[in-house]
Structures are given as structure tokens and as C-alpha cells.
Amino acid sequence: MRRKLTQRGRDRRQQLMDCAAELFAERGYHPTAVADIVDRLGVGKGVFYWYFSSKEELLVEILRSSHHDLRRRQQVAIGDEPDPIVRIELGIRASMTWFREHRHFFNLFQFAATEERFAAVLRSNEQVAIADTVRHIKDAIVEGRIADQDPEVVAQAVVGVVEQLTRAYFFERDEPDERVANAAVSFCLRGLTG
Amino acid sequence: MRRKLTQRGRDRRQQLMDCAAELFAERGYHPTAVADIVDRLGVGKGVFYWYFSSKEELLVEILRSSHHDLRRRQQVAIGDEPDPIVRIELGIRASMTWFREHRHFFNLFQFAATEERFAAVLRSNEQVAIADTVRHIKDAIVEGRIADQDPEVVAQAVVGVVEQLTRAYFFERDEPDERVANAAVSFCLRGLTG
DNA sequence: AACAATGTTGACCATTCGGTCAAGTGACTC
DNA sequence: GAGTCACTTGACCGAATGGTCAACATTGTT
Numbered sequence: 001m002r003r004k005l006t007q008r009g010r011d012r013r014q015q016l017m018d019c020a021a022e023l024f025a026e027r028g029y030h031p032t033a034v035a036d037i038v039d040r041l042g043v044g045k046g047v048f049y050w051y052f053s054s055k056e057e058l059l060v061e062i063l064r065s066s067h068h069d070l071r072r073r074q075q076v077a078i079g080d081e082p083d084p085i086v087r088i089e090l091g092i093r094a095s096m097t098w099f100r101e102h103r104h105f106f107n108l109f110q111f112a113a114t115e116e117r118f119a120a121v122l123r124s125n126e127q128v129a130i131a132d133t134v135r136h137i138k139d140a141i142v143e144g145r146i147a148d149q150d151p152e153v154v155a156q157a158v159v160g161v162v163e164q165l166t167r168a169y170f171f172e173r174d175e176p177d178e179r180v181a182n183a184a185v186s187f188c189l190r191g192l193t194g
Numbered sequence: 195m196r197r198k199l200t201q202r203g204r205d206r207r208q209q210l211m212d213c214a215a216e217l218f219a220e221r222g223y224h225p226t227a228v229a230d231i232v233d234r235l236g237v238g239k240g241v242f243y244w245y246f247s248s249k250e251e252l253l254v255e256i257l258r259s260s261h262h263d264l265r266r267r268q269q270v271a272i273g274d275e276p277d278p279i280v281r282i283e284l285g286i287r288a289s290m291t292w293f294r295e296h297r298h299f300f301n302l303f304q305f306a307a308t309e310e311r312f313a314a315v316l317r318s319n320e321q322v323a324i325a326d327t328v329r330h331i332k333d334a335i336v337e338g339r340i341a342d343q344d345p346e347v348v349a350q351a352v353v354g355v356v357e358q359l360t361r362a363y364f365f366e367r368d369e370p371d372e373r374v375a376n377a378a379v380s381f382c383l384r385g386l387t388g
Numbered sequence: 389a390a391c392a393a394t395g396t397t398g399a400c401c402a403t404t405c406g407g408t409c410a411a412g413t414g415a416c417t418c
Numbered sequence: 419g420a421g422t423c424a425c426t427t428g429a430c431c432g433a434a435t436g437g438t439c440a441a442c443a444t445t446g447t448t
Contacts, residue, residue: 006415006424028309030224033405044427049407107308113361114305115222123366153377156362157355161385164354165347167307172317183347191355191385200394200445227435238397243437245395 013051015041021062025104029059029111060121063112066105067125073098074132084139085146088192089185091133092162096181099166106167130155137192146193158188207245209235215256219298223253223305254315257306260299261319267292268326278333279340282386283379285327286356290375293360300361324349331386340387352382 005013019040023032034055038045052058077094078087099106112118133155140146161184169180199207213234217226228249232239246252271288275281293300306312327349334340355378363374 004424009424012425031309034407035405045407046409046427047425050425055406110304111308114301114308115225150377153359153363153374154381156358157378157381160354160356160358161351162354164350164357168350169347180347183344184351186388187348187351187385190388191381194384198394202445203394206395228437229435239437240396240398240439249436 025107084136087136219301278330281330294364
């Protein structure tokens with residue numbers, strides 16, 4: 001399966017992933033046929049199986065790379081901000097912005113959680129995200145900025161608020177402004193600090 | 195499609211829905227064939243199409259009836275509790291208990307959100323749930339118990355916390371005790387009251 | 389008993405879909 | 419220009435899968 005890819009090859013691979021991610025998000029993973037993906041790109045079916053060994057592997061790759069992208073965005077946003085509470089806030093805002101710009105991934109993550117072979121990938125992604133947040137929360141506890149509580153549980157709660165508000169306001173309605181992000185931040189920070 | 199059902203018929207229908215819900219949650223909606231459902235029940239395929247016009251209709255029915263069940267559970271738990279803040283707390287606890295006992299529905303809801311034809315049903319369900327919570331929050335605001343803020347946004351946030359903590363601790367790990375519910379309640383109440 | 393309505397069977401059908409492969413194309417090297 | 423390697427094509431295949439249906443069984447009604 002391992003292949004050497006030229007630049008052209010890497011581009012094609014990326015094209016396939018982008019195109020597939022859109023289709024999967026629009027219609028769902030199963031209802032999207034491999035033929036749909038290659039048709040939209042105007043290439044033959046063989047192209048797909050040159051770059052991916054199966055439809056399943058494609059989705060796993062998409063999940064991995066998109067999560068990687070989201071995480072980089074968070075890290076850039078946080079930069080070297082010293083205040084842990086502000087770091088959490090910046091992380092929340094960066095995530096919501098990223099999801100707004102990549103709404104298709106939201107659906108994809110949601111689907112992936114429902115079938116074990118994909119859920120495994122998702123869990124390992126989420127572990128990383130939680131670990132990042134936990135670090136900031138621990139720092140804040142050490143500094144005495146927030147109450148001493150199980151950092152992981154509150155990290156999960158923060159993730160929950162972000163995801164739900166993102167879905168409810170960015171996708172189902174269409175609130176473009178910062179009101180929602182502000183609400184998420186203030187709810188979470190109050191929830192954390194008490 | 196409308197059929198008159200005897201008691202025996204209603205039982206069969208329920209059997210099919212229960213059995214299908216389990217299989218859908220285990221393997222996913224698409225990977226579960228109608229044949230799998232009727233096989234597990236040990237009946238012929240025709241039985242399925244006597245009670246449901248399509249696999250799609252079946253899932254919609256499952257979504258409707260399970261949400262109905264969850265809501266009733268919440269209402270029973272809340273009873274005639276006068277304090278709106280306590281009502282919210284009771285609602286949170288009832289939801290988490292219900293989900294723990296009906297874990298398969300959690301997966302199902304998650305999947306349903308990813309395909310438009312099912313997402314529509316889900317949205318109308320969620321509207322009801324949000325409306326219930328919003329009512330309590332408004333009451334609490336009127337009573338001056340919590341800050342004056344957009345009740346819907348915080349209701350969404352509460353739902354997000356409940357769902358995330360339920361998934362993370364009841365399903366992915368296996369924490370049976372009340373610690374998680376307590377954490378959810380205190381995070382949400384602090385988030386609300388500030 | 390006669391008749392109708394509800395409920396059940398499982399072989400069958402049309403279609404779709406993931407995946408294969410033998411044959412080809414074009415770029416780059418020696 | 420011969421050869422190699424990355425890449426592309428699209429017809430083809432086997433294995434499901436959702437859904438149908440004519441025949442059969444059971445229950446209820448008069």
C-alpha cells in the first residue's frame with residue numbers, strides 16, 4: 001500500500017480527501033459512493049484506489065488530518081499566552097472559528113462517533129484535545145485561579161458546551177457574529193471559576 | 195400504509211423497534227440490514243414491511259418514540275417542584291439516568307444528526323427539550339435567581355454539557371456512580387448563576 | 389361453518405456499490 | 419529511444435441489500 005508520491009500525487013490525494021469530506025458531510029458517509037467522489041473530480045475510479053486502499057481508510061485519514069488542522073489552529077491562537085484562563089478562552093474561540101469555517105467536518109465527526117472502527121480514531125483525537133485543556137485547567141488550579149476540581153471532567157464539559165453551541169447556532173441557525181462565542185466563553189469560565 | 199393493529203400487532207411493532215434500535219446502535223444504521231433485524235427476531239422479512247413502509251420510516255419512528263420516552267422521564271422527575279433551579283437540576287439528572295439506561299439511543303441520535311432526512315426529526319425533538327429548559331431558566335431570571343441572559347443560549351450550553359459528560363463517562367469509560375452527574379449539575383448551575 | 393381481516397413466509401428481483409485489473413499514458417532518466 | 423515508474427482509465431465482478439409478492443396461517447366475526 002505504501003507508495004511514493006510525487007507532488008502531483010500529493011495534490012491529487014488532497015483533492016480526493018477534500019472532495020470526499022464535502023460529499024460525506026452533505027449526504028452522509030454510506031450514501032456517498034466512491035463513484036460519486038471520483039465523478040465530481042472528473043477522474044476514473046482507479047485513481048481512488050491508487051491513493052487509498054479502501055473507502056474506510058479514506059475516512060480515517062480525513063478524520064486524522066482535520067483534527068490535526070484544528071489543533072494547530074488552537075495552538076497558533078493560544079501562542080505563548082501566559083494566563084491559563086485566557087488560554088482556555090482563546091482555545092474556545094479558536095475552535096468555534098475553525099468549526100464555522102469547516103462546518104463539514106462537524107457532521108463528519110458526529111458520524112464517525114457512531115461506528116466503532118471510526119470512533120476509535122475519534123477517541124484518540126479527543127484524548128489529545130482534552131489533554132490540552134486539562135493542562136490549562138491544572139495550571140489555573142495551581143495558581144489558585146479556579147477551584148480545585150477534577151480537571152478532566154470540567155475539560156469535557158467545556159468541550160460539550162463548545163460543540164453544542166457551535167452546532168445549534170452556526171449550523172442549524174446561522175448566527176455569524178461573536179455573540180455565541182462570547183456566551184460560550186462566559187458560561188464556561190463561570191462554570192470553571194464558580 | 196395505515197393499518198389497523200391488534201394487540202399482537204402492536205407488540206410485534208415494538209419488538210421490531212427495540213431490536214432495530216439495538217442493532218443500529220451496535221453496528222450503525224446503514225451496516226444493519228433489514229434482514230439482520232428480522233433474523234434476530236426469527237421472523238420472515240415480510241413481517242418488517244407489514245409494520246413499516248421502509249427502513250427509513252422505522253428509524254424516524256424510533257427517534258420519535260425514544261425522545262418521547264426521555265421527555266416523560268424528565269417530567270416525572272421534575273414533578274411539581276416549585277424551585278426553577280432545582281427543576282433544572284432534576285432535569286439534568288433525569289436525562290443522564292435515562293441515557294445511561296438507554297445508551298443505544300445516544301448513538302442513534304448522533305447518527306441521525308448526520309443525515310438530513312433524520313436530522314429534521316431530531317431538530318424538532320431538540321426544540322422541545324430546549325423549550326422545556328428555557329422555561330425554567332426564564333422563571334429563575336424572573337425570580338432574580340440567576341443573571342439576566344439569553345435563556346436559549348444557556349439552555350443549549352446545559353444540553354451540551356449533559357450530552358458530552360454522558361458520552362465521555364457513561365459510554366467511553368464506565369463510571370457508574372453519581373460523581374459525573376454531580377459534576378454536570380454543579381458546572382451548569384455555576385455557569386448559569388455565575 | 390363461512391368469510392374477512394390481520395399477520396407471516398421466504399424466494400425473488402432490480403439495483404447499487406466497493407473493489408479489481410489489464411491496458412494505457414506521459415514524464416523523467418540513462 | 420528504451421525503459422521505468424508514477425499515475426489513469428473504465429469495463430467488469432461478486433456480494434450485498436431494500437423492497438415485492440403470491441401463497442399460506444391465524445384470529446376474529448357473523
